[in-house]
Amino acid sequence: MLLTPGLYRQPVTPVRPVGALARGDIPVMLGYTRKGPPGVPVRLHSLREFEDIFGEALDHGFLWHSLKGFFENGGQTAYVLRIVSESARAARSERVDAAQGAVEGARVVWRATASFPWLAIDPRKLTSALRGESASWIQIFEQVLKEEGVRSDDPGAFGNGLVLKVVRASRVRTETTDEVVDGGKASSVRSLAGLEAGSILELTQTAASGLTAHAVRIPAKVDTARQRIVWSDNLTADGLDPSRPIRVSSVEFDLAIFAEGKLQQSFAALSPNPAHSRAMATVLPASCRSVAFSPAVVRTNGDSEAEEKAAARMKMIDWTDEHFWPQEGDYPLAGGVDGLDRITRENWLSALEPIKRLADAALIVAPDIVLPEAGLPPPDAPLPAVLDCCVLEQPEAGFLLGKVVSYDDDGKEIPLGGVAVDIAGPGGIATTGSDGLFAVSDIGLSLVSIRLNKQGYEPLEFQAQPLPFMPSQPVVMSMAPLTSPKVFVADEIVEMQAALANPEYVGPYKVALADPPASDMRADQLATWRSRLGDSARIGFFAPWLNLPAKDSTGNPLSLACPPSGHVAGAFAAAENATGIHRTGANLQLRFVEGVTLAIDDATQEGLNPIGVNAIRAFPGRGIRIFGTRSLSSDPEWRYLTTRRIVDAIEKSLERALQWMVFEPNNLITRHSVQTTASILLDRLFRQGVLSGVKAEGAYSAKCDLENNSDASRDEGKLVVDIAVAPTQPFEFIYFRLGHEFDAIQVTER
Known part of the structure; x- marks a missing residue:
């Protein structure tokens, strides 16, 4: 502390804080997933996070296996970017009733849609240290919220297994006293628990003559101090007598979401009125993990209204009219399409655009570019001879009538005949007729599990409730066509792998890890492929593929051949986190690996190493190790990926540290x-x-x-x-x- 007035000299070092060296261990991993937001990179820290957002491993795809290899080998943080085609669609369901409410001639229908909740992964909730590290990801997230809102459609066949069940509920049940308040414009009630100004209330009163008066009101005010409900006008306008008790019950709905017959999430006592504190329009967008459920304005020709016009009409809805409430019953979502068979090179190249904005990403991994040709699915097991669409035995217990359908590219329903229907329990085997219908009996009245199989379609598990009589309307079940992702030809793969390292596509300071296009390539074929990739200091080419532990559909162990880029990225990340960016993943033992698809010895590597093919080798007693760290550059100064990554990190760090000098x-x-x-x-x-x-x-x-x-x-x-x-x-x-x-x-x- 200075006590004496005067001039004091204090030297100041002319320097600004530099901060830590930019990270080089974070990859962007592109590929195909079952679900999740398309075209937007999502920052992840574990395989569990990936499965919560993007689903489990695809039958034809390597992204899940590569990400598991990344985390198993020491990776800590990765971005995942889902690739989809224009034909991908989200599953949806809506119940159309001729008596549905209408506004200015347009119908209002409640629609359930497979949807992704952005607030569930809100990076703004991270700690201050992690927020600073994820600054570019937060900017992308905020832009998505601005452009799409808190939810966006989640395309994919996974949505066809979702069912939304809506049941009417009443959270509040009370009655008014016989006190006449303000001439009938207010009512004293025995309890105000659960009541608020936005509550939709049903009022009923039985007269001495036996006639029942009924009205639906929304309170203008709830006076908690005097325990009164204030109405907008006199109750006598609805034929109610304020001097006699009136039963009051609220209008709410319980919602439950089932995925392949299993309860996934439930919500109790939600109001359709947006002004309510537990309105569907408020609770579901923020909390529902898989389905969006909201009213939509539909014109008489079935098309949805333009967003602005629909919003204006929604404000005109009278929520006391029961025709605007959601209909009770099941909303089985259908029509979801992955569209993987229509993926193109353009879909991949256009998906690279958001990577430019990821300032902290340094590696790019795309194992699904090199998918192998998919074989035909095995034929279905022979089924017992049954009559087409018939009751198998005399009815003794429950009846079940079902209809199996699919959807074409325009969303038109197509009945599926010849579907094998297997219902848990005795007497539960049938096949669908040409109209997609099947009927069974003697299956018990408890909830049953149904498994549907048809060659060329994804198997479907479904749960349904049999009835003690044959229903007039069938339970509709939707099956998705079995599609495999497109297999790219050699010229397309070369162009796409080159784009992964091109700053014009992905931005500066990024290195791509390229995979061989096939698992069975010989050494001479690897050398030929390397020559096709050209000269680049931003590409590391690693070979061969890896054999991973896996299991078939019956649980038996098998070996799965997988491109190595994800495991290599994990080894690079582990080395950097342990030592620094100057230590590559070379000579580190790979985990989550059983073997390699090509045995490379010293003599073979003599021909591969000088041309930039980084061999992954199995050493007796030492496991499987990356035995190379070269780039594809012919310039000796950029021979090693280490040089490129160090210089990138320095450039990025100085660019960040010297922004103040402008x-x-x-x-x-x-x-x-x-x-x-x-x-x-x-x-x-x-x-x-x-x-x-x-x-x-x-x-x-x-x-x-x-x-x-x-x-x-x-x-x-x-x-x-x-x-x-x-x-x-x-x-x-x-x-x-x-x-x-x-x-x-x-x-x-x-």
Whole structure:
């Protein structure tokens, strides 16, 4: 503390804080998933997060296996970007009634749609440290909220297994007293529990004559102090007598969502009135994990209204009219399409655009580019001979009438005949007729599980409730066609893998890990493929494929061939987190791997290593290891991926650290401050072993003076900083010399 007035000299170091070196361990992993937001990268920290958002592994796809390999081998953070085609559609369901409410001639229907809730992964809820690390991801998230809202459609056949069940409920049940308040414009009630100004209330009263008066009102005000409900007008207008007790019950609905017959989520006592504190329009968008359920304005021709016009009409709805309430019953979602068989090269290239905005991403992995040709599904097991669409036995217990359908590209319903129907319990086997119908009996009255099988379609598990009589309307079940992702030809794969490393597509400071296009490639084929990839310091080519532990549909163990890029990214991340970015994943043992699809020995690698093919080899007693870390550059200065990644990290860190100098005076103090700031970062990296050299002078240099900032350059408002670094390079060849000199054995390392 200063106590005596005067002038005090305090030197100030002309430097700005630099911060930590930019991370190089975060990959963007692109591919196909069962569900999840399409075309938007999502930041993940575990395989469990991936499964919650994007679902389990696809039968034809490597993204899940690659991500598991990434986390198993030491990765901590990754972005996942789902690729879809224009033909992908979200499953939906709506109940259409001729008596449905209408506004200005347009009907209002309640529609259930497979939907993704963005607020469920809100990165703004992270701790302050993680928020700073995820700044670019938060910006993308906020833009999505602005453009699409809190939910977006979730395309995919997974939605065809969802069922929304809506049941009418009454959270509030009370009655008024015989006190006449304000001439019938208010009512004293025995309890106000659960009542609020937005509650939809049904009022009923039975007269002495036996006639029942009925009305639906929304309170204008709930006076808790005097325990009264204030109405907008007199109750006598609805034929009610305020001097006699009136039964009051609220209008609410219980919602339950079932996925393939299993309860996934439930919501109790939701109001259709948006003004209610537990309105469907408020609770479901924020809390429902898989389905959006909301009213939609539909014109008489069945088309949805334009968004602005529909919003205006929604404000005109009278929520006391029961025709605007959701209909009770089941809403089985159908019509969901993955569209993977229509994926194109353009879909992949256009999906790369958001990667430009991911400032913290440094690696790019795309294992689903090299999918193999998918074989035909095995034929269905023979079924017992049954009559087409018939009751198998005399009815003794429950009856079930069902209809199996699919949907074409325009959403038109197509009945499916010849579907094998297997219902748990005795007497539960049937096949559908040409109209898609089947009927069974003697299956018990409890909830039953149904399994549907038809060659060329995804198997479907469904749960239904039999009735003690044959119903007049069938339970509709939707099956999705069995589609496999498109297999790209060699020219398309080359173009797409090159785009992954092109800054014009993915932005600066990123390195792509390329996979061989097939699991059975020989060494000469790998060399040929490497030549097709061209010359690039931003591509690392790793081969061969890996054999992973897996299980078939019956639980028996099998081996799955998978591209190696995800495992390689995990090894790179583990090495960086343990030592630094100057340590690659080479010579680290890979986990979640059983073997390799091509045995590479020393002689084979002699032909692959010089041309930039990084071999993954199995060593007896040492496991499976990455045995190379070269890029595809012919320039010796960029031979190693280590060099490219170190320089990228330095560039990114200095770009971030020197943002302050824009509009600063171009004078000696500013130039010295810039040079000192850069030197501090480079000196720290030198001491950490990221830069090579015996002394700092040989490891780096930073120059910002009048020599490289001429009068003409300064007159144009430019400030130039020249930085040179000598990145650490890996030792690929270690020589041990064992010799004999007189009576001593001498060991030297070169």
